[in-house]
Amino acid sequence: MELNLALGFGLVTASILALGAVGFTLQFGITNIFNLSFGQVMTVGMFAAYLINVQGGQSLWVGVLGGALAGAVVSGFLNKTVFMPFLRRGVSLDGIIIVSLAVGLVLENVMLAFAGPSFKAYNQPRTHSIHVLGMILTVQQLLIIGISVAALVGLHLLLRQTRLGKAMRATAANAGLARTSGIATDRVTMIAWCLSGALCGAAGVTFALNLATFDTTTGSSLLLVVIAAAVFGGVGQPYGAMLGALVIGLATEFAALVSPNLKEVIAFAILVVMLLVRPDGLIPSAATKETMGAR
Amino acid sequence: MTTAWQFYFITLLTYSGVNIIAAWALNLQYGLGGILNFAFIIFQAVGAYAAAVLTLGPAGGITTFQTYVGGAHLPWLLALVVATLAGGVLALLVGLVALRPKRTDYQGMVLLTVAIIAAVVVTDEKGWLNGASGLVGVPKPFNESLGLGLIEYGWFYVGVVAVAVVLVFIVIHLLTSSPWCRQVRAMREDPVAAEALGLNVPARRLQVFVIGGAIAAFSGALLVGYIGSWSPGAWGPGETFLLFVCIVVGGLGNNFGAAVGSVLVLTVLFNGLAYLPIFSYTTAAEALQLVLLGLIVIAFLWFKPRGLFPERRRRFAFPSAGPDRGTAVAVEEAR
Amino acid sequence: MIASESDPAGADRRVQPAAGILEVRDLHKDFGGVHALAGASFYVEQGTITGLIGPNGAGKSTLINLVSGFTPPGSGQVVYDGEDITGHSAHQIARLGLVRTFQLSSEFARLTVIENLLTAVPDQRGSTVLAALRGKRYWRRAEEESVARAREFLGRFGLTDVEDLYGAELSGGQKRLLEISRALMGRPRVLLLDEPFAGVNPTLAREVEDILRALRDEGMTIVLVEHEMGAIDRLCDTVVVMAAGTVLAEGSMAEIRENQEVVDAYLAG
Ligand SMILES: Nc1ncnc2c1ncn2[C@@H]1O[C@H](COP(=O)(O)OP(=O)(O)O)[C@@H](O)[C@H]1O
Ligand SMILES: [Mg+2]
Numbered sequence: 001m002e003l004n005l006a007l008g009f010g011l012v013t014a015s016i017l018a019l020g021a022v023g024f025t026l027q028f029g030i031t032n033i034f035n036l037s038f039g040q041v042m043t044v045g046m047f048a049a050y051l052i053n054v055q056g057g058q059s060l061w062v063g064v065l066g067g068a069l070a071g072a073v074v075s076g077f078l079n080k081t082v083f084m085p086f087l088r089r090g091v092s093l094d095g096i097i098i099v100s101l102a103v104g105l106v107l108e109n110v111m112l113a114f115a116g117p118s119f120k121a122y123n124q125p126r127t128h129s130i131h132v133l134g135m136i137l138t139v140q141q142l143l144i145i146g147i148s149v150a151a152l153v154g155l156h157l158l159l160r161q162t163r164l165g166k167a168m169r170a171t172a173a174n175a176g177l178a179r180t181s182g183i184a185t186d187r188v189t190m191i192a193w194c195l196s197g198a199l200c201g202a203a204g205v206t207f208a209l210n211l212a213t214f215d216t217t218t219g220s221s222l223l224l225v226v227i228a229a230a231v232f233g234g235v236g237q238p239y240g241a242m243l244g245a246l247v248i249g250l251a252t253e254f255a256a257l258v259s260p261n262l263k264e265v266i267a268f269a270i271l272v273v274m275l276l277v278r279p280d281g282l283i284p285s286a287a288t289k290e291t292m293g294a295r
Numbered sequence: 296m297t298t299a300w301q302f303y304f305i306t307l308l309t310y311s312g313v314n315i316i317a318a319w320a321l322n323l324q325y326g327l328g329g330i331l332n333f334a335f336i337i338f339q340a341v342g343a344y345a346a347a348v349l350t351l352g353p354a355g356g357i358t359t360f361q362t363y364v365g366g367a368h369l370p371w372l373l374a375l376v377v378a379t380l381a382g383g384v385l386a387l388l389v390g391l392v393a394l395r396p397k398r399t400d401y402q403g404m405v406l407l408t409v410a411i412i413a414a415v416v417v418t419d420e421k422g423w424l425n426g427a428s429g430l431v432g433v434p435k436p437f438n439e440s441l442g443l444g445l446i447e448y449g450w451f452y453v454g455v456v457a458v459a460v461v462l463v464f465i466v467i468h469l470l471t472s473s474p475w476c477r478q479v480r481a482m483r484e485d486p487v488a489a490e491a492l493g494l495n496v497p498a499r500r501l502q503v504f505v506i507g508g509a510i511a512a513f514s515g516a517l518l519v520g521y522i523g524s525w526s527p528g529a530w531g532p533g534e535t536f537l538l539f540v541c542i543v544v545g546g547l548g549n550n551f552g553a554a555v556g557s558v559l560v561l562t563v564l565f566n567g568l569a570y571l572p573i574f575s576y577t578t579a580a581e582a583l584q585l586v587l588l589g590l591i592v593i594a595f596l597w598f599k600p601r602g603l604f605p606e607r608r609r610r611f612a613f614p615s616a617g618p619d620r621g622t623a624v625a626v627e628e629a630r
Numbered sequence: 631m632i633a634s635e636s637d638p639a640g641a642d643r644r645v646q647p648a649a650g651i652l653e654v655r656d657l658h659k660d661f662g663g664v665h666a667l668a669g670a671s672f673y674v675e676q677g678t679i680t681g682l683i684g685p686n687g688a689g690k691s692t693l694i695n696l697v698s699g700f701t702p703p704g705s706g707q708v709v710y711d712g713e714d715i716t717g718h719s720a721h722q723i724a725r726l727g728l729v730r731t732f733q734l735s736s737e738f739a740r741l742t743v744i745e746n747l748l749t750a751v752p753d754q755r756g757s758t759v760l761a762a763l764r765g766k767r768y769w770r771r772a773e774e775e776s777v778a779r780a781r782e783f784l785g786r787f788g789l790t791d792v793e794d795l796y797g798a799e800l801s802g803g804q805k806r807l808l809e810i811s812r813a814l815m816g817r818p819r820v821l822l823l824d825e826p827f828a829g830v831n832p833t834l835a836r837e838v839e840d841i842l843r844a845l846r847d848e849g850m851t852i853v854l855v856e857h858e859m860g861a862i863d864r865l866c867d868t869v870v871v872m873a874a875g876t877v878l879a880e881g882s883m884a885e886i887r888e889n890q891e892v893v894d895a896y897l898a899g
Contacts, residue, residue, distance in 0.1 A: 034400050036407070082593070091596060093400050094331055098543060099596055101536050106589035109582040117578055224411045227404055235401065261419040268412040272392050275405065279395035466763070473762030474754045474769060481738045481749040484797075488736035491698065492750040492816055493724035502759055548740075610794050611744055611777050 006253045008135030014249025015148035016206045020226035021233070021241035022152060023199030027075075029172040029236035030192045033083060034097045037104035038075075038200045039223030043111060043216055045071040045201030046120075046208040053122050060122055060140075064147060064205045071201020072194040078103060079193035084186075104220065112216045119213040144206045151202060152242060155195070159238065168192060172236065225252075228267045232274050298446060299572040305449035306521075306570050311562045312456035313518045318541045318557035319467045319550055320510035325539070326547035326606070327476060328503035329483030331403030333535055334389065334410035335511060338382045340417075340530040342512025343519035344424050345378035346371075347433045361425040361432075371436035375516050382512020383505045390504040394497065397486075410532045418527045429526020436520045452521055459517055463510060467550055470506070479503055480548070537561060540592050546602030555603060564588070651676040651851050652697070652728070652820055657706035659692055659875075666692040667704070668875035674820070674868070679842065679852045681862040681883075684872035690855045691733055693872070694822050698730040699723040710820070725752060729818035733825050733855070735805040737797030737812075744793045746808055747780040748773075750815035776815075783811040786841060788834075802829035807838065814845075821845075823854040827861060839865055 024038055048070030049063030058066075082103055086096055127139040137145075159165035170178040171188045179185045207222050208214035229248045233240025248267050255266035296304075317339060324330045345365075353366040369377065393405040418427045435448065436455065443451060470476055479499060482489045486496045519525045537560065545556020568584065595602065653673035659666045667689045674680045682690050695701035697708050699720035708716045710728050724730075738746050748754065754776060756762055756769025784790045787807040792800060800808060806826055813821060827835045835858075842852055842865060856862050862869060862883065869886045871878040879889045886892055 034404055086596070089597070091600060094329070094403070095596055095600065097331065097400055097403060098539055099593060101539070102589040102592035102596075104589075105533075105536065106586050106593075109585040109589070113579050113582040113586070221411070224408055228408055231401070231404055231408070235404070261416075264412050264415045264419075268408065271405070271408060275392050275395050280397065280401070469765055470759070470762050472766065474748070474751075474756040474773060475759060475762040477741070477745055478749055478754075478757055480741055481746075484738035484740055485736050487700070488732065488738065489749070490720045491700070491724055491730055491732070491736075492812065493721050493729070493752055494749075495719075495721045506759065606740065608742060608794065608796070609745060610742075614774065614778075 002257055003254075004134040005136060006257050007250070008132075008137045008141070009256075010250035010253035011135075012137070012141045012144055012210060012249075013253055014246045015145045016203055016210060016222075017226060017229045017249050018152060018242050018245035019148050019199050019206065020203035020222060021229035021245045022155065022238050023196040023203060024223075024226055025230045025233070025235055025238055025241040026155075026199070027192050027196035028230075029238070030168065030175075030189055031083070031087070032093055032236075033087070034093070034100065034235075035078075035083070035196075036097060036100045036223070037078065037107060038196070038226075039220035040104040040107035040111075041071050041075050041078075041197055041200045041219070042204030042207070042222055043108065043214075043219030044074050045204035046214050046218060047111060047115065048201070049205040049208070050120050050122065054120075060124060060209065061143070063122065064202060064209075067205035068198040068202040071204065072198040074107075075197020075200065076190060076194040079190060083193075084189075108216055108220065115216060117215060119215050121213045122209060124209070140209060144210060147202065147206060151199065155199075155238065164188070164191065225264075225267055228271050232271060234280065301446050302449065303570055303572050305446070305453055307562055307566055308453045309449075309456050309521045310518075310566050311558055312453075312460045313514045313521075314538070314541070314557040314561045315460055315554045316463045316514040316517070317511055317538055318545070318553040319463060320507040320514065321538045322542045322548065322550060322553040323467065323470070323510070324503055324507035326542050326549070326553065327471065327483060328479050328500065328507075329399055329486075330394070330500060330504055330507075331399055331406065332504070332507065333403050333407035333532065334393070334413070335507075335538060336530045336532065336535040337389075337410050337413045338386055338508040338511035339515035339518070339534075340413075340525070341385045342378040342382045342515030343525045343529075344430070344515075345381040345512070346374045346516035347430045347519050347525050348424070349374035349377055350434050350436075351430065351432065361428070361430055362422050363424050363430060364422070371434075371520070375513070378516035379509050379513040382515070383509035385512075386505045386508025387501065389508075390501045394500050394504060399486075407532065410535065414527050414531060425526075427527055429524060429528070431524040433519055433523045433525070435523065456517055456521075459513070463513065464550075466510075471550060537565070537588070540588060542602070543592060544595050544602055546604035546606065548606030549602070549604045552602050552604030560588070560591075650674045651711055652853070653707075653709045654693070654697060655707040655709065657693065657696055657708070658704040659689075659696060659701065660704055665875050667696065667706075669706075670872065670875060670877050671706075672870045672877050672880055674851060674853055676851050677846060677849050678867040679846050679854065679865050681866035681869040682853060682855045682872060683857070683859075683862060683869060684878070688872040689875040690872055691824055692875075694730055694824050694853075694855065697723075698728065698822060700730075724816065724818075727817070727819035728822070729813045729816050729820070730822035731809045731813050731824060731826060733828070735802070735809060735829075737800065737805045737808050739798035740796055742794050742796055743789055743800070743808055744777065744780050744784065746797055747783060747812050747815045748776055750812050751776045751779075752816055780815060783814055787811045788837070803831055803834055806830050807834070810838065810841075818850070820851040820853065823852065825855050825857070827856060827858060835861065 020042065027033065027035060045067030049067040052058045052066040053060050053063040082099065083096065086099055124140060129136050129138055130142060159169060167178070167183045167188050170183055171185050175185055203226070204219050204222065208218060211218070225248065229244035230241045232244030232248060248270060251266050251270055252263045255262040321332065321335050324332045348363050348365045349367050349369045350371060351366055352368045354361070354363050389409055393409055394402055396402050396405065417424055420426065424430060438448060441448065441451065478489070478494055482494060482496050482499055490496050541556040541560045542553045544560055545554065546552025650673040655671050657667045657670045670689065670693055682693070684690055692701065696703045699718050699722065703716055707714055710726060715723055715726065738749065741749065755772035761768060781790070784793055787810070789804065789807060789811065792804065797805065797808065806829060810823065810826055826838065830838065839861060846852060866883060868880065869883050870880050871886060871892050879886055879892050
């Protein structure tokens with residue numbers, strides 16, 4: 001019984017993590033930038049949904065869409081005004097991580113100055129629980145799983161079936177080569193940033209929804225687990241990130257059965273074991289191979 | 296000077312000393328070694344916790360309101376040494392795992408994860424280090440034997456910190472002016488090429504990491520001696536970022552720059568405002584301060600990426616025929 | 631000068647008698663589906679210059695990466711000076727005297743030219759933590775000696791005037807020279823050079839050729855990858871032709887020229 005319950009919660013957590021981890025990793029795969037301001041982009045999504053849902057009186061699901069949209073806009077804007085210019089300037093990837101931390105700090109504290117430190121909650125319709133395969137889930141939780149699955153299937157189709165997806169994969173594999181073969185890599189990169197932002201925004205809203213309350217720091221705490229999932233799968237690998245999200249999502253909820261405090265510990269333990277066995281993630285990215293000495 | 300202002304300066308000077316030491320340690324790791332240690336603050340934290348429990352005495356007794364492990368009544372100097380070693384040992388353990396990925400940015404992500412998890416675990420496990428409330432009532436070093444008044448003791452502790460800064464400077468200076476550090480910088484520039492020249496890059500990274508971790512712990516032990524309490528609130532990942540700001544502003548790879556940066560950013564901009572005894576601090580004001588800090592970092596990385604005092608170009612004198620023979624060692628020269 | 635004191639490895643570590651100072655036996659390496667190396671074997675005599683040629687993608691760089699320990703081998707053996715070094719780490723192999731350079735220049739950008747060279751001195755006094763803590767007086771003398779030796783190399787490679795420039799401030803050609811001289815500071819017995827003349831102007835390249843020949847005459851063994859056949863012709867005692875991950879032919883340049891298969895491979899490649 002309890003196991004089934006944990007399985008259900010695990011799937012919900014995994015769905016949220018998968019949105020975030022795939023978002024985090026998609027942008028990384030193309031630009032090689034570890035963007036630590038995605039945590040705050042998630043928070044932006046939460047607040048956008050809050051404005052739509054609580055101030056605007058719209059349905060929560062419009063809020064999720066709005067959160068994704070806000071994430072996409074902010075992420076695209078940051079690419080255009082901050083990350084792209086720094087990259088053009090030849091700032092090292094390590095330096096850009098520090099830039100992304102600074103961007104996150106600015107975003108978070110601007111939100112704090114406006115919204116204050118109090119916790120916020122969405123207006124959720126009271127719903128009943130549904131029994132599915134022995135798991136007990138609320139309608140909201142089922143919808144979260146649905147949103148995640150739909151978004152990821154959509155992304156899969158985009159990557160595999162469309163010209164844009166092909167261009168994105170080519171840019172991820174070798175940007176220089178892609179450019180010389182006539183792919184508008186700047187545009188592809190911009191689209192990747194927006195897509196990543198949208199996924200992160202959606203992850204933020206669904207996370208806050210599942211958590212019941214949030215504040216300006218909720219996104220940055222979610223980012224940690226998201227990164228663990230992304231690193232687990234091999235950063236830059238969307239499918240690895242999905243797998244990482246599933247493993248970490250399930251493991252944390254099962255660990256919570258033993259003790260709620262074990263949640264984060266288990267995410268960490270998985271990461272450590274992973275690093276000892278495969279230091280560069282389950283599926284090492286092309287970029288990782290490149291730096292391994294073959295040059 | 297009024298008592299309030301004396302306290303203000305005692306606090307600022309003590310914090311400055313601690314921050315300068317920490318900035319040197321981070322500069323060794325990141326500025327010179329290229330290790331993105333986003334977990335830096337946990338090494339300062341372990342030093343503080345170690346010094347605290349080792350001087351607080353066994354848990355229970357008069358301190359029943361807090362629970363922790365490893366309580367003892369060590370003399371402060373011994374506790375300081377053990378705390379420093381604890382930082383080194385923790386760095387060794389963390390480094391063995393977190394430095395395994397070949398990419399430094401990847402290592403940075405793992406370290407960030409470690410830092411946040413460490414904070415969560417220490418907060419949750421109330422039995423270890425008293426959880427979120429942290430430890431209080433840490434004895435002030437030498438306080439009992441000296442029997443000074445509060446202000447006098449404050450100035451005395453400023454002196455202790457000054458001695459500590461000098462000691463750490465000597466160690467840092469010996470390390471950073473040596474052939475060892477040249478190889479560390481080579482590893483930062485191009486670890487693959489360094490490996491091709493016969494340098495054991497993973498081992499050397501670990502050395503840098505452990506030394507930096509030990510110095511960070513030393514700074515933590517000094518800090519807790521002054522403030523007398525230590526809790527997870529004092530060592531969030533944001534604190535690590537502040538130290539990165541210091542060395543980016545001051546100049547990566549330059550010890551003088553790191554010190555100046557930490558004084559400018561932490562002493563003047565941060566603590567200088569926060570502890571001013573003339574107005575109280577609001578959430579909005581603090582938020583705007585942090586926004587300003589973020590903008591400063593972005594501006595520096597854009598306009599002055601090497602900081603106020605860039606890493607120095609080291610020149611080698613030609614052995615002259617004159618009496619000053621034998622100076623073909625590096626002479627640092629600012630450019 | 632360049633030391634080449636013969637230093638027989640422990641007799642017990644010796645494997646099947648090897649031909650020459652360096653021998654590769656049936657090396658295989660796959661990247662995903664690509665057979666970068668598919669059974670490459672050849673050997674190198676001490677005190678010779680061996681040219682490694684072949685079309686792009688033939689597996690030359692992969693071979694160098696495997697021999698120098700930067701890429702773990704799929705299967706096969708690398709025998710250096712009678713010792714099986716397959717799977718040793720890159721820095722161990724370099725310390726044994728088998729030093730490589732890279733196809734893409736890999737200077738230490740924010741170290742000065744002379745610092746670049748000093749980095750490569752094996753067991754430089756003061757390059758351990760404990761020695762560093764003993765202070766300048768402990769390592770100063772050794773440092774002076776290394777500086778003097780580095781200056782000799784800088785002179786030999788025409789880099790004296792740029793001693794205090796950062797690696798990043800050099801021209802493309804100067805960077806190649808810096809890399810070669812840096813490798814030499816490690817007193818290698820075998821030097822593996824991956825396209826050392828790429829980006830070096832022809833006059834300078836000729837001077838470097840002279841230096842390499844002189845090094846060989848002092849007893850050093852050199853293996854180099856090069857596309858310019860003139861240079862191969864002038865420099866190499868032996869030429870190894872690679873194609874599709876295997877050794878197509880091996881011999882003197884004159885013999886290779888006669889070989890129809892090689893001509894075809896190049897025309898096809
Ligand atoms: N790290 C790697 N990952 C995937 N494929 C590689 C890698 N290194 C080399 N290859 C492939 O192996 C083959 C041989 O490459 P290489 O050794 O660089 O050839 P050469 O140096 O002779 O031009 C090529 O097809 C190349 O694409
Ligand atoms: Mg090649």
